[in-house]
Amino acid sequence: MSTQAIPIKIYPRLTRGRFNNWRVIAVLVTQLVYLGLPWLTWNGRQAVWFDLPGNQLHLFGLTLWPQDFVYLAALLIFCAIALFWWTALAGRLWCGFSCPQTVYTEIMTWIERWVEGKPRQRQALDAAPWSLRKLRIKGTSHGLMIAFSLVTGFTLVGYFVPVREVAAALLDGTLSGWAWFWLLFYAGFTYLLAGRLRESVCKHMCPYARFQGVMFDPDTLVVSYDAARGEPRGAHRKSESASGRGDCVDCGVCVQVCPTGIDIRAGLQYECIGCAACVDACDTVMDKIGAPRGLIRFATENSMAGRVAASDIPRRMLRPRVMVYSALMLVVLAGSMAMLLLRTPFIVDVLRDRAFLVRETNDGWLENGYTLRLVNTQASPQRVQLGVEGLPGIRLADAPVLTLPPQATRTVQLRVQASPESAGSGSHPIRFTVVSLTEPALRHSEDSRFIGE
Template sequence: MSQASPSQTPETPPVEVSFYEKRKKIYAKGVRGLFDNWRIGLVIFTQILFYGGLWLDWNGRQAILLHLVERKFYIFGLVFWPQDVIYLSALLIVSAYGLFLVTAIAGRLFCGYACPQTVYTQLFMWIENWIEGERNARIKLDKAPLDARKLRLKGTKHLLWLLLSLWTGFTLVGYFTPIDELMENVRTWNLGPWEAFWIFFYGGFTYLMAGFMREQVCKYMCPYARFQSVMFDPDTLIVSYDPARGETRGARKKGVDAKAAGLGDCVDCGLCVQVCPTGIDIRNGLQYECIGCAACIDVCDQVMDKVGLPRGLVRYSTENALEKHLTRQEIVAHIVRPRILLYTVILAIILGLTTWFLAHRIPLKVDIIRDRSTLAREADDGNIENVFMLQIMNTEEQPHRYKVTVDGLNGVGIAGDSEVEVPAATLQGFNTVVRVPPESGKQGANPIHFEIVASENPEIKVREKASFLMP
């Protein structure tokens, strides 16, 4: 039987490491200050737009209506059709470059102030604070045994959360189904299957995300938290703790010379952690969980006021500014850098082109379809006829009468009525017979052009190419 030598040690048993951290509920402490006021203002502003936008009236209809059934998008005085998908592409590109620009300049400002997850979490927290009280009261309530008071408070909170969530789902669907029709369907319990699905689906996810998951969405589900690092650089403004000024942190008594005691300005009160909605400690440096809400700045400034120290221990700054102790003018000079200028120029060009095309958009679209059942035929007078179907789309919110003419071959003309009345924002088919003398073209396809002009406004016109078949 062999024995282990003295130099050998028993193998260390393997330690099981979990890839998943058990969630610890975050009880964010409320704080008031400059940045909190900005956040409240943006929450109110965005929700006035969202909840109030669908009730605006324009020309006797809903001002903002993405009517999927009619395949028309109404945006105040503009009417967009599926053929206008280029404008949707431009909107997405502008949104992407706008996000890149804001992120490169000042980090996750969108996350901290205008992201729907942040906005609805804030709304839910306002309700929670109103019903259950501030941070310490909520912690105490959660630890207390279930009794009538706890059941009443929790039940009231969840009831208000559910009502807000369902109203949010109802509002979303109201942008795709006319709100008057949707209200009547709800009143008569006659909701369509898709309307009911989206009201409860969106409302349910609002209740789940803003009421329960909260920071988990920002930390584990949001892709923006992962790819933001490629848009950051040392000159990006981020919420930063100044370690050169704050360390060594520690509590101190009044009248004690902190510098002589080897202490920095940070009193290690922990309030910056208590107010953080994602539960991080900003003093540990930049972390992907930080959503840039600046609650830690507000609370730290208040603590600095109380202990008689300058504000700005936690502030919006850049990595270069903290390392090199740059002045404000130098920080601004670093922010205006080639990357920012490039994003700005691209964004300005796309916005300018989109605005120009929208301003010069002709509110008339025409598709020309040949009657395939009768490619070419000889009329009684010996002329050759082709039959065409013109799909005329009036994209304005007023009716127009259009005159149709054709050219391209000698003697070409339209047999019968050449004018058509098209109601406002309507697609209407118009059958027309084009007739030419047999000697006017060669055998096979001959190019011709249709011109459709609004009688009331000659500037509204479209010229489309077609082919006339000769036998």
């Protein structure tokens, strides 16, 4: 095995600047959303709740049933195209600012920096033999990381079981075995991936890093070193004339702040997650030596090669590949919205009574039995009239009017009767109708068969 294959722990130096500020904001916003969403209530119920036993997904006022999972598929397709779109525009900006792995690694690094100190102190601590002091410091930092990981696991379970119930069950010691399993499973993954493996996940495990190259083109914005301006690199000494030297003073700060430990001056590498820490670091150096910022900056291959003026970069964002991705996203979005608007107000499952095929009533008519499972997908209770059609004179023995609670299921037994003249031998297509008396525009029908003599 070559020495390059041995993972070396990286101690990135803290950097400050506008991109670091954006990363902090991204961490806070994503965690606020992830940790806060389960605690929101909507119409007296948890706003976002994957109710697996009830086969329902509650998203604020909207309830999705298994029949509606086409919307989840559409959402996943939309997210995949959005990732392609975003990558074509701005490279791995997703990785650097909002990928959960980056966000959690950033939080773990905050904890580590807070407890263990600056990179040099952390390196010295790691190299030092085990002692009570090392045990105390390491125990504290990893204890805090594990505590945070447990919070993420608790929150995950709170999306599937009402979070207040999970909290109460935790407090009184009645949390179920499955809830414990998923809580610890997710917490374990958070700690392992973000607290231990960190940037190794981005470098060696993430498939996105491997195939992102095919989504790039010469007009994609990536973190780039301006070699034409920076080279030949070297220290600027006051006694020397600056003429003939590039702006790179070869201070190595851009490498020291890089979480994946690469030197962006060697060109774009798959390990680069686009976090822009090197941009902030180099801007600070440029400020100190009185040179313009942007020796390392977000730029395109075409602009770096002088084929496109920097002012033309925004215009070239609207290129065919980006337009195609945009059009696909619009199609998926518009299709999903249209389907959502035309969504059936009731779900009706019809099951023929297997106990008897057909029987004769006292007045000589033919009768079939059915079980109807009715789901009210509306957020309000619905008073509904059931009916049947499809054969002359066909009728329900009882024409029940039911009240369906909001987003709830009811099962009802029905007897359908038809005259022997209209229902000859064999099976005949019929249709059950459900019409809302509360909102008459809401109606639904479901096909079935009637067995004749």
